Amino acid sequence: MSSPKREYRLGQAFEGVLDAAKQGAEWAWASLYRDLAGPVTGYLAARGAREPEDLAAETFLQVARNVHSFEGDEAAFRSWVFVIAHRRLIDLRRSQARRPTTVSMPDDGPGVLGGDVEHEAIGHLVTAELRDAFRRLTDDQRDVLSLRIIANLTLEETANVVGKRVGAVKAIQRRALIALRNHVDLEGVSR
Amino acid sequence: MRFPSDNKGEMIRWSITDSDIERLLSGSDPEDSELMALVPSLSMLRSYGAWLPPESSVEGLASEAASIARAWLEPSDGTRGSQFFVERRRTTLTPRLVGALAALLLFFGMTGMAVAADGAAPGDALYGLDRALENAGIGAGRVEERIEEANQLVAQGRAQEALGHVTEAFDEAQEDGEDVSDLAEARSAIEAAVSRLPEVETEAATGNVDEDVEALLRYIRENVQKDVGEDGREFGQRVAALARLIAVNEEGGQTTDDATTTSTTDDRGNGNGNNGNGSGNNGTGNGNGNGNGNNGNGNGPPDGSPSETAPGRGDKP
Numbered sequence: 422m423s424s425p426k427r428e429y430r431l432g433q434a435f436e437g438v439l440d441a442a443k444q445g446a447e448w449a450w451a452s453l454y455r456d457l458a459g460p461v462t463g464y465l466a467a468r469g470a471r472e473p474e475d476l477a478a479e480t481f482l483q484v485a486r487n488v489h490s491f492e493g494d495e496a497a498f499r500s501w502v503f504v505i506a507h508r509r510l511i512d513l514r515r516s517q518a519r520r521p522t523t524v525s526m527p528d529d530g531p532g533v534l535g536g537d538v539e540h541e542a543i544g545h546l547v548t549a550e551l552r553d554a555f556r557r558l559t560d561d562q563r564d565v566l567s568l569r570i571i572a573n574l575t576l577e578e579t580a581n582v583v584g585k586r587v588g589a590v591k592a593i594q595r596r597a598l599i600a601l602r603n604h605v606d607l608e609g610v611s612r
Numbered sequence: 613m614r615f616p617s618d619n620k621g622e623m624i625r626w627s628i629t630d631s632d633i634e635r636l637l638s639g640s641d642p643e644d645s646e647l648m649a650l651v652p653s654l655s656m657l658r659s660y661g662a663w664l665p666p667e668s669s670v671e672g673l674a675s676e677a678a679s680i681a682r683a684w685l686e687p688s689d690g691t692r693g694s695q696f697f698v699e700r701r702r703t704t705l706t707p708r709l710v711g712a713l714a715a716l717l718l719f720f721g722m723t724g725m726a727v728a729a730d731g732a733a734p735g736d737a738l739y740g741l742d743r744a745l746e747n748a749g750i751g752a753g754r755v756e757e758r759i760e761e762a763n764q765l766v767a768q769g770r771a772q773e774a775l776g777h778v779t780e781a782f783d784e785a786q787e788d789g790e791d792v793s794d795l796a797e798a799r800s801a802i803e804a805a806v807s808r809l810p811e812v813e814t815e816a817a818t819g820n821v822d823e824d825v826e827a828l829l830r831y832i833r834e835n836v837q838k839d840v841g842e843d844g845r846e847f848g849q850r851v852a853a854l855a856r857l858i859a860v861n862e863e864g865g866q867t868t869d870d871a872t873t874t875s876t877t878d879d880r881g882n883g884n885g886n887n888g889n890g891s892g893n894n895g896t897g898n899g900n901g902n903g904n905g906n907n908g909n910g911n912g913p914p915d916g917s918p919s920e921t922a923p924g925r926g927d928k929p
Binding site for chain 2: 442443444445446447448449450451454455458459460462463464466467474478481482484485486488489551554555566567569570571572573576591594595598601602605
């Protein structure tokens, strides 16, 4: 892709789109959803949601319920959306934890990078090695890496979403990368 | 590239700087070679965020979200109960969508990798992904994807970039060895159609051109999804015809006079129909295609709510 990482899609149009969204204009919501459905769904899928698209849609409807109280720019909006998505994910984890399968990522359960059959298939295409390496990370590490990479959030935004201090997130991502590097090397992902 | 493969099992504790980590996490190449070895993996991870939702789900969700937002604004009988009856309906993926999703993810994964890794390490990984993409049977995923992106760009008032995307898609199709004689013609027709964009944009006009291009892109997208590949020639002709009509349209009613654009829009609608494939295409979108010339409210259903009659993005910023 040609656009730099932190250049948002809506750019200067965002203010107008947000305004229209608050007024209930469908085109504005379509625009926001087109922009964010990918990262949100990807984040939820990578973090083990069984039906990430449904959860992403629920996230957006939650956004719609609260959008009247949101003030801020596009970066803040994205960050806010992921705060909501992350909360949904936490709720989901809690409910899944009540089931017989273990807390985060059962080895023979839904794929580490995917929550359901469909995404599991993608997970296989992505490579079993990466899934395996990812699986070995802690929940915190997976959260942070996913938010940094899939959601493309900044360090500060990520800290905001997971409710930790910036320094803590920095340490988590460093440890995550080291762990990933060890496994990637051992498992031969980069071969 | 060095791999400490001779000390397997040991933790790698290389000294890495925060700024190098930032480079890696934000998609650039890190300086540290150990971090560099993670680029392919992180690119795969990054591809999870590149998925684009199918238009049908975008429309469905936009409709629900918009009505929720409206319910807040218009508390009917003193309560806001109306916002609660909107229940999220289940969207289960059809196998076809799953395949498309996989292809999109893979496509973006490859792109990200190709850009990020710069040929350093991931050649083999790329090859595997490439094969997987082929096996997924979405040979035209690239074109389709670009056009979908172009459509989004137009929706955001960035029609020039959209044109660039379409052009690129056609170029890629050409590189892939498809018969693109008609696609090339279509491209130049599109270029002609949007050549007036700068002046329109500087005049801060109401975005009629954008909407026309948007309609064109929707047409392309919907038809690419239907019959890619084999029917490329006929498809190209249809696109070219549609683009010409848009160009004519802009010649006549470029300053968005409702009266003039209405008639030319009708012409274009007929043109669509004459081309044998267009009668339902624009109509099956979210209304932009057919509505863009009428009163400027191409978007959303005409339910009478004032906010819904606002024209596309053009009026807001």
